[in-house]
Amino acid sequence: MSLRSPLSHHSAKISAAAIVGISFLLGAIFLQRTALDAQAPEPNQLTVYSPQTTYSVPVIDVKGQPYIGLVELLEPLGTVDARPEGKKYKLKFTAPGGRPDEAQFNEGKDKAKVRGANYKLPASFVLQNGRGFIPLGDASNLLTKLLATEIEYHPAGRRIFVGTNPQRFTLELRQGTPSRLLIGFPSAVNPTIATEPGRVRFTFRREPVAAAGADNVTYSDPLITGASFSEHDGMAELDVTGTAPLMANFADGGKTIIVTGAPAPPPPVAEQAPATEAQGVPPSAPAAQPQPRQPAAPRFLVLIDPGHGGADIGAAITPDLPEKEVVLALARRVQRELSNRGIAAGLLRNSDVAISLDQRAVSANAARPALYVALHAANTGRGVHLFTALMPAANALPEAFLPWDTAQAAFLDLSGAVAGSVAAELEARKLPSATLLAPLRPMNNIAAPAIAVEIAPPSDKVDEIASAAYQEQVAQSIAAGIAAIRTKLPEVRP
């Protein structure tokens, strides 16, 4: 028979309670991590609209406060050279055609220096893994200071308009049978459209759209009952509500969206009368009826595809420098250099998002570019490697269906010519380069002339791969090579 003292009995209870508590704690942590892994939420973002480009910057949470990366904010707008020195973070920013401006921030401090003057941040500056972050609320102030241009900031929507006015839309309800709501924009728009019974929603991710009047409008109409505009997470949304299913059509070259009642199930084709109502309407006025879209004029678009993104970091150039960041910075430089040469260029990824290889190919082919340029970075070798697809060449009729796995085969001659032109520009700048064939996805699936560029460090110093000077030289070579061969590449009708 054993006797237990009240104290030991009590300790045992405490121990048991502690073990149970810790088990619950560990279980909760595990479950939370699992849930996070299984369903990663859409990242919060700030969208910046400028005359040259539209881009998104991820918003991170630091001690409950939203912060954004300085380099990510500034890089699309100019040349950025940033480096941490102990607890200091020194940044040199050069706007296109401007002079370099310097700024210095201090980790954990809200006092900084921008263009030689004292500058106060609303909260402390954060330095993480060699990257500098400022409070989200200060982004517009810093851009105003560095760019010396007009900035409009919509804090609730996390949208910044740099040197460009928002596209303010107008609403005009034309009552009739059925009623129509005409939404007019200063220039063509291409929103995502979602419909559900009694509602149609337009989401503008790329366009700097804003309301001209009140955000919420109510109509006393039997069909269309209201429209409401909102902004959040770097996007704008326009909701049109009605008493019956609604549909949307574009008119006036994409400058007007017409919302009206969705038609009843279609009658037999022979009984449909041709629409003649729109005849005689001046071309600049919003059309009264949806008109068939005119075939767009051919245009020359270069689509730049910075590889990897999101959880797929690509190659680890250094432990703190993933390939996905190097190539996004390079892509923005190439886009800027092409723009300087009068060539329209788009980015397939302009933020840290994951896109599958098939999605990249689908998006690229849907954009119908005149040229596709994939960007990669690695430690292997030195200088720049240019690649065209490794596959036998094949002839294909224009507009013919192409096999998915070998869609690039019909464009190999033009792709090789582009690679040769870029190689010549790299050589002219004394950058080591080689042109090779490669079994690279998704280049095999691209139905347009396509090259891939993989940059390696210029010397034994691996981190020089991210230096502004080196990337600028590479970007200029790529852009100059494309510009030199532009006349040989056919323009494509979108």
Add this chain to the structure above:
Amino acid sequence: MTRRILVMFAVLLLIAVGLALYAWHLKRKVARDEQFAARQQLAMAPPANGPPTLVTLYVASDSDATIRKSQMKIVLPEERSERARAILRALFGAYLQTPSPHPIGAGADVRDVYLVGDDTAVVDTNSAFADKHPSGVLAEELTVASIVATLNANESKIQRVKILVNGQERETLAGHADLQRFYLASNIREVVKDLQ
């Protein structure tokens, strides 16, 4: 009250130390298991007797981004697919040594080579080959090209090569090189020519 807090603190400390020890034990166990699995795979190679045979390897080099032809003598099994496997293992051996001209993932191995008809080889690699392969267009191309060129150099009938990982088709080797296709030896000869 103080005593209760002390007891609780001691219990928490003990649990934390216990968990740390357990995590360390698990980590060592995983490493031991991986080593054991690798040894098992090597031990499953068929016995080969007879005189060494001269084989041709196309060996990649990262430092100058080249693929160079080299020759070595190894003892080869009689059966065709086992011979192909032994030759590729010799190539992997060159990459796995220290220092390596073209590092691939530690523990990378060829599980099997299946010869389909006269002209097609399906190379089944283990997970370590793809999971630990350095990422990069050129790095991955060097590996794929050296495998295909080596097979074709030693068995000229092999004109098409497909690479599997752990018996499964994979989208890419390490994010770049396409592993969903058959590689043609004629195409790879062009690549090797450019890389020499």
